[in-house]
Amino acid sequence: MEYKINLKRAQEILMPFSAPRNRENVKLGEAYNRVLSKDIIARENFPSFDMALTDGYAVIASDTLNAGLDTPVTLKTLEDIPAGKVPTETLTHGFASKIHAGAMIPNGADAVVRYAETQFTFDSVTLLSEVSVGENISKTGSQIVAGTVLAERGIRVTPAVAAKLAGQGITEVEVYLKPRIGIISTGSELVAFDNTPEQGKKRDSNRFAIEAALKDLGCDTFFLGLDFEDNTQAILDLINSGRGLDAMISTGGTGAGDRDYMTSAFDAMGAFTLTWGGDFAPCGSFAFATIGITPLIALPGDIDNALILLYAVISPALRKLSGLNEYGHKPIRVKLAEDYERSGEATLLLPGKIEIVSGEALIRVQPDDYDVIAVIEPGTESLLKKGSALTAFPVRQ
Secondary structure (H helix, E strand, O other), rough: OOEEEEHHHHHHHHHHHOOOOOOEEHHHHHOOOOOOOOOEEEOOOOOOOOOOOOOOOEEEEEHHHOOOOOOOOOEEEEEEEEEOOOOOOOOOOOEEHHHHHHHOOOOOOEEEEEHHHHOOOEEEEEEOOOOOOOOEEEOOOOOOOOEEEEEEEOEOOOHHHHHHHHOOOOOOOEOOOEEEEEEEOOOOOOOOOOOOOOOOOOEEOHHHHHHHHHHHOOOEEEEEEEEEEOOHHHHHHHHHHHHOOOEEEEEEEOOOOOOOOOOHHHHHOOOEEEEEEEEEOOOOOOOEEOOOOOEEEEEOOOHHHHHHHHHHHHHHHHHHHHHHOOOOOOOEEEEEEEEEEOOOOHHHHHHHEEEEOOOEEEEEOOOOOOOOEEEEEEEEEEEEEOOEEEEEEOOOO
């Protein structure tokens, strides 16, 4: 077992146990934000025909030579081609066809002049600018080529990806199952959230904070129960009820006191404890263990520390478990919006809200409702001045 590991090691230690588990086929309409489990190959070229990129007039480019405000060129109009209509006329020199964005380019045409660069009547058009061959035309297969990778394994189905898949007539996709995460709350001071607490007790709110964060990260959650007895056997029973899930996360019971039972429960069930505690702040006490390939993640009872650990340390492993190719944090550069005085010498995780001011990303420190976490490395000055540059990462990516 490792003790007091640094931030980088804490982010890495669960990776060997975070390979995506299973797959399923889902309808495209149900695939939003799911992670593709195999490459999807394009069935067709897109566009499947030479297509106008703008409203205007389809022309032969050489007919527009030297066209300008002082030297306009007038052509006769053959037809009007709306999107979805197959042109009926072949263009020859001296003629143009009115055309709309998304419409098929007629035979003979090799460019499109935008409406704004023309003056037109019912049967003719005057061109006020010259165009080159291929201008304002999307050639067949210029955006998607049949037989090439349309969407890669390990990416999320975003609205843009869904549109590409639908455009190819793909109605069903294979995706990784969402990580199935069990949640355990511990603490003799806790009562169920829907009960009225007696004096000295409090409702279990940690469960819902962890559940919301996990769902935000694309996981399915299962509440395994509340251990309000604070004993090893009760925790063992809850962990055993979650066997078969992809991971389990608990809050509370990770300290060094005589009523902190999470690590003793790990030992009692034969789990392999990977680490206890970190050399960074804030983190409180935490422990990572495994039963076979199933991670057991014991977070502190303080929900602020637990959530920072979840986002800063555990979320990359959960993204990998989801099947994402890019599961690591994506660093950004930010500047402090105001002076900040740090305490201690350890690596500091600083949650905050991003503000864009004069084109710069500023972080305003706040312990809740944050969207980024900045990392302040050891050895920096205790007083960080307004405008100091920091590396941060978004909590949602």
